[in-house]
Amino acid sequence: MAKYDESFKLRVIRQCLRDDISQGEVARQYGVDVSTIRQWLATYRQHGVSGLRKKYSHHSAAFKREVLERMWRDGLSQRQAAALFDIRERSAIGRWERQYHSGGLTALEPQRKGRRPMSKKPPSPPLPDKERSQEALLKELAYLRAENAYLKKLDALIQAEQDVARGKKRKSSRD
Structure with a gap:
């Protein structure tokens, strides 16, 4: 939905209040839905310029x-x-x-919106490596290796884009 500032609304309303032009013509001229203009007019007549301000x-x-x-x-x-x-x-x-x-x-x-409040209990500190199982350590190692490979690939893509932007062409490792 488009947002309109106060001066735009006032300009549209003043145009509508002239006797020689219809609300439909003003709506087409400014590219605003005629029902929106009717709402602005009703609010303006009830509350004046202050009714056009954001609230x-x-x-x-x-x-x-x-x-x-x-x-x-x-x-x-x-x-x-x-x-x-x-x-x-x-x-x-x-x-x-x-x-x-x-x-x-x-x-x-x-209705309450937003996030739920955080729990009062602080997170437990991680276990030292000596107390963790071999399976948990291997799982973490696999995750870290994947993360490292991903970051290397991302760095290579960024470097390639920068080279193309500078006009250089990188040789492919497949050649």
């Missing part, structure tokens, strides 16, 4: 429920409710409505 927010379950109840009570569309409550994400209200119908108020609780 990062997390909404509580109570706020989400309030938005849904107001939308249902007053017969508002999702676009109208988004403009009224200054919700910038286009699909948020539809998602909240689906969540509410599938799981009630608890489904509206904000």
Whole structure:
């Protein structure tokens, strides 16, 4: 999804507010979907220029429920409710409505994102080589040899690319 800055949105809105040009014509002129322009206009009419600025927010379950109840009570569309409550994400209200119908108020609780916290237990120190089994040592040796071969091959490829970039041609070992 394309991101538009505040000045671009304001320029598009001012163009739309002129009487001699339709929203569809403005949409084609700027290469923006007409529904996006309608959303910007509704937000602009409700909140002015500040409604066009980027906004990062997390909404509580109570706020989400309030938005849904107001939308249902007053017969508002999702676009109208988004403009009224200054919700910038286009699909948020539809998602909240689906969540509410599938799981009630608890489904509206904000979801935790990100990584799980690290465990409190520190990792155990590696065993000294004397205490490790021969099988474990051989497995590690095979891994390290493969890693070494990989790095050598990578270095050779990088060197070959640099030589080609400088105009040199390397002789193949197959010749």
